[in-house]
Amino acid sequence: MMDLFRRPVLALVAVFSTVLASCGNGSVAPVALNTVDAPATVTIPQGQDIFDPYILPVQPRTTITWRNDDTVSHTIVTTPEQSIFLNPQSFSLTAAPGQSVTVTLTQPGVYYYYDKTEADWSPFYGRAAPHQGVPRYPMSMEGIIWVQGSIPGLPMIAQNSVVHLRDQIEKFVVAVHVGGTVSWTNHDTDPHFFQTVLGWDAPINPAEVGIDNLLGEDAMPPNGQTRTITFNTPGLYYYFCFTHAMVDPLLLRVYARKMASEYPIAMDGFVLVTP
Numbered sequence: 001m002m003d004l005f006r007r008p009v010l011a012l013v014a015v016f017s018t019v020l021a022s023c024g025n026g027s028v029a030p031v032a033l034n035t036v037d038a039p040a041t042v043t044i045p046q047g048q049d050i051f052d053p054y055i056l057p058v059q060p061r062t063t064i065t066w067r068n069d070d071t072v073s074h075t076i077v078t079t080p081e082q083s084i085f086l087n088p089q090s091f092s093l094t095a096a097p098g099q100s101v102t103v104t105l106t107q108p109g110v111y112y113y114y115d116k117t118e119a120d121w122s123p124f125y126g127r128a129a130p131h132q133g134v135p136r137y138p139m140s141m142e143g144i145i146w147v148q149g150s151i152p153g154l155p156m157i158a159q160n161s162v163v164h165l166r167d168q169i170e171k172f173v174v175a176v177h178v179g180g181t182v183s184w185t186n187h188d189t190d191p192h193f194f195q196t197v198l199g200w201d202a203p204i205n206p207a208e209v210g211i212d213n214l215l216g217e218d219a220m221p222p223n224g225q226t227r228t229i230t231f232n233t234p235g236l237y238y239y240f241c242f243t244h245a246m247v248d249p250l251l252l253r254v255y256a257r258k259m260a261s262e263y264p265i266a267m268d269g270f271v272l273v274t275p
């Protein structure tokens with residue numbers, strides 16, 4: 001039993017060493033195995049073109065591993081948008097079939113990355129749009145790493161909106177300091193109905209904050225009306241519009257409903273609330 005358990009760990013050490021050796025700095029750093037904490041690993045399962053889990057929360061200075069169990073190479077690239085809370089460090093990696101690649105992130109914030117061989121960056125949407133025919137269409141091969149911690153200079157107020165005549169949330173990620181507020185102005189002519197994505201463990205969606213109240217009759221009324229929520233619990237809030245998107249019950253990931261005007265772009269977003 002013990003031997004069976006140890007074998008994958010040793011295999012992982014070999015992969016780590018290979019990755020480090022291929023970095024080109026000429027020396028192989030010793031690998032310290034942390035047997036206490038769960039490893040921060042994102043898996044690329046075979047033939048699905050997804051990153052699993054979709055959202056990975058980690059502490060600063062964590063080394064994150066992407067393990068490619070697929071039979072083709074995948075790229076792992078931060079989207080071009082950068083701010084103090086979105087992609088504060090950029091990375092660009094390629095994981096060959098059967099191999100693992102790692103990156104160590106020190107700066108707290110949300111890292112939004114995608115595979116540029118399976119999706120295209122759309123500046124218009126600020127989203128990675130999936131290529132036609134990918135196995136999980138309309139889901140694109142993208143993922144979120146959330147490095148927890150405070151971010152100096154974050155505002156107490158953030159604004160977002162529903163775009164005029166589109167089933168689209170203007171900004172995918174907004175961020176406020178704890179105690180701050182986020183306002184959504186609905187510039188569309190239809191109402192929209194916001195709800196948090198259920199099933200994630202804290203610190204993702206760690207508290208009832210009222211987003212789910214935007215599911216009700218008076219949710220996001222149209223024609224320039226605004227709804228404001230105060231966020232008193234730090235965390236990463238993942239939400240979507242119930243009428244224009246759905247949640248995959250296994251991946252806990254939002255995807256666009258076919259009738260949504262911006263299909264395949266999903267009507268979803270994140271609110272980062274930092275301590």
Ligand SMILES: [Cu+2]
Nearest residue numbers: 192193241244
């Ligand atoms: Cu909607």
